[in-house]
Amino acid sequence: MPFSRPIAIITHPHCLAHDTGGGEHPETPDRLTALLARLETLPIKDRLSFLEPRKAERCWLTTFHDEHYLFRLEESALSGKTYLDHRDNQLCFESYEAALLSAGAGLTGIDLLEGEENLVFCAVRPPGHHAESNLALGFCFLNNCVLAARYWQQQYGRRRILILDFDAHHGNGIQSAFEEDPEVFYLSLHEHPTFSFPGSGYAEEMGTGPGRGATLNIPLPPRADDQMVLNALVKRVEPALAAFAPERIIVAAGFDGHRDDDMSGLAYSTELYGKFGEYLAVWAEQFCQGKLLSILEGGYHLESLAAGAAAYLTALSNYSTEE
Ligand SMILES: [Zn+2]
Numbered sequence: 001m002p003f004s005r006p007i008a009i010i011t012h013p014h015c016l017a018h019d020t021g022g023g024e025h026p027e028t029p030d031r032l033t034a035l036l037a038r039l040e041t042l043p044i045k046d047r048l049s050f051l052e053p054r055k056a057e058r059c060w061l062t063t064f065h066d067e068h069y070l071f072r073l074e075e076s077a078l079s080g081k082t083y084l085d086h087r088d089n090q091l092c093f094e095s096y097e098a099a100l101l102s103a104g105a106g107l108t109g110i111d112l113l114e115g116e117e118n119l120v121f122c123a124v125r126p127p128g129h130h131a132e133s134n135l136a137l138g139f140c141f142l143n144n145c146v147l148a149a150r151y152w153q154q155q156y157g158r159r160r161i162l163i164l165d166f167d168a169h170h171g172n173g174i175q176s177a178f179e180e181d182p183e184v185f186y187l188s189l190h191e192h193p194t195f196s197f198p199g200s201g202y203a204e205e206m207g208t209g210p211g212r213g214a215t216l217n218i219p220l221p222p223r224a225d226d227q228m229v230l231n232a233l234v235k236r237v238e239p240a241l242a243a244f245a246p247e248r249i250i251v252a253a254g255f256d257g258h259r260d261d262d263m264s265g266l267a268y269s270t271e272l273y274g275k276f277g278e279y280l281a282v283w284a285e286q287f288c289q290g291k292l293l294s295i296l297e298g299g300y301h302l303e304s305l306a307a308g309a310a311a312y313l314t315a316l317s318n319y320s321t322e323e
Helices: 013-017 029-039 067-078 095-113 144-156 172-178 226-244 270-288 302-318
Strands: 007-010 048-051 086-090 119-122 161-165 184-191 215-220 248-253 292-296
Touching (some): 095 119, 095 144, 119 302, 144 161, 144 172, 144 248, 144 292, 161 172, 172 184, 172 215, 270 292, 270 302, 292 302
Parallel strands (some): 007 048, 007 119, 119 292, 161 248, 248 292
């Protein structure tokens, strides 16, 4: 019998109420619906528990976002505006609360991880990794991963946090938050910025000042496949992890690198997300007493998003330390 580990899935119905205007917008409530429906069909489904997050409190939002931006976000949503900063960032009346719950999912997840839980997956939207301290960008409003890292440090005294981002796009907001910070290592695999949104994430961007060396960007050419990623995991990611020795790991889990997802030119298979799960389970065990927080980022082709998340969670759950 394969040993199957429990995973806490944090999600909230209100995440579906964040309406991006329908029509052509790719960041739709259907993404979350498809993902959650798939989880119901998995062989590991009995090991999944579903919990609701709290809303992120103001004092945690301001560990990254500036007050004026937060006011602008709240005011835009509640006053009936249809977008913030750029037409990509569509919002509605419910979006502010959905963003607070998405950000809060990471915090709720960390509370669980500092207790009995080992594996937490936040199935939330809006996503976060493009959000800057004072700017909404790329469908993102609050930077869920950045806020989670700050919470882990300030609430629980965990110092060395690794954020591993396997979304197809560079998480510019995460990088800018921690560029000068040697205690949060940002590691991203993404399509090369010459070809891809948001245009940052060159290999030369390695952090600045005291944070120099605590940012690792691994840009991949269009049509990069599983083998290129697996090589990078062994040759680049593993040594960086061993050198940094994180106390805790946060995964920015985006599934838009799949070959069927036209939001990127990457050509990952569904199985690659299972490989990410296997590696991360090993690293969590090696460095973090098995604790791992994953937060949903992109993934716009509904079938590959659902299948990728299923493969990732199945691999995390089936990982065993016993031979
Ligand atoms: Zn993306």
